Amino acid sequence: MKADSQALKGHLDVLLLATLADGPQHGYAVKEALRDGSNGRFDLPTGTVYPALHRLEAAGLIAGSWSVVDGRRRRSYQLTAAGETKLAGERTNWREFAAAVTAMLEAKPWPATT
Amino acid sequence: MASHHLIETFLAGLARCRLPADALDELADGLAETYHHHLGTGLSPQDAAARALAEFGTTKEINAAFARHSPARRAARLMLVTGPAVGMCWGASLVAARFWTWPIPRPAVIAFVASLLATIAVLAAAATSNTYSRTRIAVMGACAMSLLDLIMLFSIGYAAPGFVWPMALAVPASIARVGLTLRQLPMLVAR
Structure with missing residues (x-):
């Protein structure tokens, strides 16, 4: 992971779910989607993505299935109904949170004194 | 390829x-x-x-x-976090029921305490490990803790002179912990 490991902490699950919103992906594609979607800020070591995906699968938020590609066994993941619900809820929470923080941090004009 | x-x-x-x-x-x-x-x-x-x-x-x-995402490590952490509360319930129960008057041989008490400390050490090792294979000793720790829960439940049935109110917390807590362990065991063993 590069510069934003602390920023990513606590948000990894929902970001991984978001990478699967457009359809099934295998681990490497998930990692690439995470990096590309964040303009390179969230660039995890590829090998560390897999255990996080396994945990989401154990939690019932994604489902994995095996296929054979180029002679290699490949596991792809897709959102379950519970995962879609969780992602939708987290999106709403994040928008509300981000709007509140933005409102607080943005510079406001000083009130007129006359 | x-x-x-x-x-x-x-x-x-x-x-x-x-x-x-x-x-x-x-x-x-x-x-x-x-x-x-x-x-x-x-x-x-x-x-x-x-x-x-x-x-x-x-x-x-x-x-x-x-290791960080291991269900065994999470299970060990959950047991360590909830353990003190269950332990306090049992401690209060034992004191309220004057356990030192119970007909239980001293070596058995010492063996129980030693087993409890060893189990906590195993769970702590699993909960803090950065090695996946080592997190799996949590299975052993969880089973040992359930066995100790069952021994406590059997002991109060066998040796306690009567019911004291802290048992109303300690007994359900131990039964819940045993049930949770049994439910999680297949997943912990499989992964």
Whole structure:
């Protein structure tokens, strides 16, 4: 992971779910989607993505299935109904949170004194 | 499928980490995909393999990530977090019921306390491990803790002179912990 490991902490699950919103992906594609979607800020070591995906699968938020590609066994993941619900809820929470923080941090004009 | 000796050596190192079943196939596929991606950009096989391995993370990082997300480690942490509350309930129960008057031999009490401390040590080791295979000792710790719960439940049935109110908390807490362990056991053993 590069510069934003602390920023990513606590948000990894929902970001991984978001990478699967457009359809099934295998681990490497998930990692690439995470990096590309964040303009390179969230660039995890590829090998560390897999255990996080396994945990989401154990939690019932994604489902994995095996296929054979180029002679290699490949596991792809897709959102379950519970995962879609969780992602939708987290999106709403994040928008509300981000709007509140933005409102607080943005510079406001000083009130007129006359 | 063409590979590279650097990648094969790396995968052999990962295989020694005793990661979950099937994880090695998945990691091998991810690594091969990364390697072929870099080959496709025009790098030499040596450089493509080196780049792929650099992107993939070290065996230590990957092992630690599997440990961090391990259900066994989470189970051990849950037991350690909830343990003091259950222990306090039992402590209050034993004091209120004057356990020192119970007809239980002193060596049995000492053996119980020693077993409890050993179990806590096993759970702590699993909860703090950065090695996936070591997190799996949580299974042993969880089973041992359930056995100790059952011994406590049997002991109050056998030796306690009567009911004291803290038992109303301690008994359900122990039964819940045994039930939770039994429910989680198949998943913990499988992974």
